Amino acid sequence: MSGERHVKLFKNGRSQAVRIPREFELPGEDAIIRKDGNRLIVEPTTALSLAAYLATLEPIDDELGPIEDPAAEPVDF
DSSP states (O other): SOOOOOOOEEEEEEEEEOOOOOOGGSSSSSSEEEEEEEEEEEEEOOOOHHHHHTTTTTOOOOOOOOOOOOOOOOOOO
């Protein structure tokens, strides 16, 4: 794989865009872009597991009242 390739910039609505050549394709459908001086760096995002995502959430301090637990109704099979 080549380390660099010239590409054309174009407008997509009010945004500037660049078509990423096949040899530079990123996995998934999302990416992170950041600016470092005059350089734009595009990196793939890593999918979070459910446990990792839940760890990013703020705890809920709300008090939950008692939960009603009625008896199950009989079922005929």
